[in-house]
Amino acid sequence: MAEINRAIKGTGDVLPKDSYRWQYVEKVMLDTARLYGFREIRVPVFEHTEVFSRNVGDTTDVVQKEMYTFDDKGGRSITLRPELTAGVVRSSIEHGLIYEALPEKVCYIGGCYRYEKPQAGRLREFHQFGIECIGAASPAADAEVISVANQVLRTIGIEKISLEINSIGCPTCRKEYQKALKDYFNANIEELCDTCKDRLTRNPMRILDCKSPVCSKLSENAPKVIDFLCDDCKEHFEGVKAHLDAAGLKYTVNPQIVRGLDYYTRTVFEFVSGDIGAQSTVCGGGRYDGLVAQMGGSNTPALGFGMGIERLLLLLENQKTELPADSKCDLYIAPMGEKAAVKATQLATKLRFDGFEVATDVCGRGLKAQMKFADKIGAKFNIVLGDNELETNKAIIKNMTTGDTKEIELDSISDELMSLINRMALENLTDSVFNNN
Ligand code: ATP
Ligand code: MG
Numbered sequence: 001m002a003e004i005n006r007a008i009k010g011t012g013d014v015l016p017k018d019s020y021r022w023q024y025v026e027k028v029m030l031d032t033a034r035l036y037g038f039r040e041i042r043v044p045v046f047e048h049t050e051v052f053s054r055n056v057g058d059t060t061d062v063v064q065k066e067m068y069t070f071d072d073k074g075g076r077s078i079t080l081r082p083e084l085t086a087g088v089v090r091s092s093i094e095h096g097l098i099y100e101a102l103p104e105k106v107c108y109i110g111g112c113y114r115y116e117k118p119q120a121g122r123l124r125e126f127h128q129f130g131i132e133c134i135g136a137a138s139p140a141a142d143a144e145v146i147s148v149a150n151q152v153l154r155t156i157g158i159e160k161i162s163l164e165i166n167s168i169g170c171p172t173c174r175k176e177y178q179k180a181l182k183d184y185f186n187a188n189i190e191e192l193c194d195t196c197k198d199r200l201t202r203n204p205m206r207i208l209d210c211k212s213p214v215c216s217k218l219s220e221n222a223p224k225v226i227d228f229l230c231d232d233c234k235e236h237f238e239g240v241k242a243h244l245d246a247a248g249l250k251y252t253v254n255p256q257i258v259r260g261l262d263y264y265t266r267t268v269f270e271f272v273s274g275d276i277g278a279q280s281t282v283c284g285g286g287r288y289d290g291l292v293a294q295m296g297g298s299n300t301p302a303l304g305f306g307m308g309i310e311r312l313l314l315l316l317e318n319q320k321t322e323l324p325a326d327s328k329c330d331l332y333i334a335p336m337g338e339k340a341a342v343k344a345t346q347l348a349t350k351l352r353f354d355g356f357e358v359a360t361d362v363c364g365r366g367l368k369a370q371m372k373f374a375d376k377i378g379a380k381f382n383i384v385l386g387d388n389e390l391e392t393n394k395a396i397i398k399n400m401t402t403g404d405t406k407e408i409e410l411d412s413i414s415d416e417l418m419s420l421i422n423r424m425a426l427e428n429l430t431d432s433v434f435n436n437n
Contacts, residue, residue: 010116010124020326021313025156026109029129029307032152033107036144038131041106043087045113049077055086055295057262059203064195066114080113083261085288085304086295088132093297102135102300109309121279121311130285132304134292139239142267142287142303147247149271149283149305156312157321158273161282164254165244165269167237168205169229170289177228178204184222191218208258224255233266240267263288267303275318276311283307331397331417332374332382333360334367340385347385347413354414374400381420383413399424 007013014022030040049069056063068080081087088106091097097104109129116122129152133145146163153161169177181204185192192200192207196215199206208219229237244251251269259268268286276282285305292300316323331351335344344360351358359377361370367384374382382398389395389410397416398405408416 008124010118012123012125017326021316021323022309024323025309025312025316026129028155029109029152030107032155033131033148035151036105036131036148038105038107038133038148041088041091041108042110043084043091043108044081045111046078046080047087047090049079051086051090051295052079052082055089055263055291056083057203059199059206060260060262061209062114062260066116068113068115081110082114083112083306084108084110084128084130085132085261085263085291085306088304089134089291089295089297089302092132092134093292093295098134098292098297098300103141104134105131106134107131112306119279121276121308121314123310127309128306129309130304130306132302134302135300136303137289137301139236139267140243142240143243143247143249145285145303145305146244146249146269149285149307150247150249152307153271153282153312156316157323158282158312158315159319159321160275161271161273161315163244163249163251163269163271164257165240165251165267166226166254166257167229167233167240167266168225168258168264168268168286169233170265173228173230173233174205174225177223177225180223180228181205181207185218188218191215203262205258208256209260219256225258226253226255236266259284259286263291263294265289269305271307273315276314279311279314281308282311282315327357328378328380329359329374330356330380330421331358332370332377332379332400333358334370334374334382334384335361336367336384336386340387340390343390344385347410351414351417356414356417380424381417383408 052067053063058064062082067082070078072078088108092104107130109127111125112128113125115124118124131145131148133141150163182200185200185204185207189197189200191214193210193212193215196207196210207215208222210216257268257270264286266287266289269284270281271283272280273282274280283305285303287301287303289301292302333344333348335341341361348358348360359379379400382400383395385395393410394407395410396405397408397420399420
């Protein structure tokens with residue numbers, strides 16, 4: 001019974017004391033994406049199962065083991081999105097965005113659902129920020145997309161994170177490569193895990209992404225896709241590196257990166273940090289030049305990335321990165337008695353329209369309990385309204401940190417509060433300058 005009173009395993013709540021951190025990083029994400037011309041798109045949390053099963057790849061972990069799939073009451077097979085790219089591409093085709101002047105640049109923030117073994121940084125409901133750049137084939141697009149992720153991470157203040165890139169080629173060069181991989185793993189078939197034995201015939205590249213220790217050890221010495229690239233793919237990859245250099249991004253080429261989803265072609269990349277344990281990839285993405293056509297659109301090159309917000313916040317915590325603090329209540333109005341409470345409602349409403357964060361009593365409590373509450377919410381100033389204040393239309397405004405008081409006219413409370421808050425901000429600034437020197 002107790003279980004139903006708890007959030008489902010692998011899901012979590014963001015409590016009011018923490019939500020400002022989410023709001024802050026989400027704002028940086030959308031603002032940064034905007035600088036590069038990416039506009040927000042919102043797509044449904046669930047789609048027809050085929051949107052994912054056909055396009056993410058039926059030999060991937062995501063499709064084989066991790067999807068939340070169910071029949072709805074109309075008997076349709078529905079899946080909670082494990083990622084957003086497939087839904088975004090579905091939407092772009094459905095609404096003809098891919099037939100407008102390209103590239104179509106979109107970004108999103110949304111929940112994803114994967115039935116995984118929950119642990120730090122690995123959840124069953126998690127959230128991704130992502131972007132997709134649809135209709136751009138040139139290496140400049142790859143560098144631009146990677147730059148968005150980089151600028152988001154830098155703006156939020158993440159240090160110690162590295163960019164790893166690779167090219168996994170196109171279907172042409174991959175034929176040769178798949179053959180070489182099969183030969184290599186066939187020679188070691190006994191050591192592979194059961195899933196990988198199956199992958200060996202269906203999609204040997206998936207083995208390189210296997211998390212089991214034996215398979216990943218074997219993968220280290222496997223043939224590298226980068227040695228099998230055709231001339232066009234090679235040239236593209238050189239172009240990507242040149243543009244990344246021009247953008248001032250440092251990267252290492254990691255031939256092990258193949259990514260967990262089947263639709264990738266050519267460039268793949270990850271931002272990796274050693275500071276969040278095994279779940280070290282904060283952001284992953286790449287090119288998926290075949291996906292739009294595969295989903296029924298015209299032949300349209302495209303690329304994008306997904307960034308895990310929970311992992312990013314975990315990293316911020318572990319790197320002890322300070323985010324701008326949450327805002328605090330500017331003024332607490334403490335009425336004594338019903339008449340004063342009505343006046344408090346009038347004042348509070350006006351002040352809120354003027355843009356101040358204001359709280360007043362909504363519990364009918366006495367002064368002492370009200371002050372305790374004002375303390376808890378960290379109110380910067382308070383005023384007490386009683387019969388006397390109503391009669392004179394004046395009140396004492398009190399700085400709750402210093403105890404300083406000032407008598408003010410209630411009619412000019414907005415101007416008074418503004419100048420007191422400005423002065424407080426200035427004093428805090430001066431303090432911090434002194435303390436730093
Ligand atoms: P991993 O190899 O860690 O399983 P993935 O390759 O499955 O990651 P993607 O599908 O590329 O991940 O998703 C992009 C990003 O979303 C990841 O880099 C990660 O930050 C985040 N992410 C993926 N799965 C989860 C999860 N179960 N819980 C939290 N974040 C996740
Ligand atoms: Mg995964």
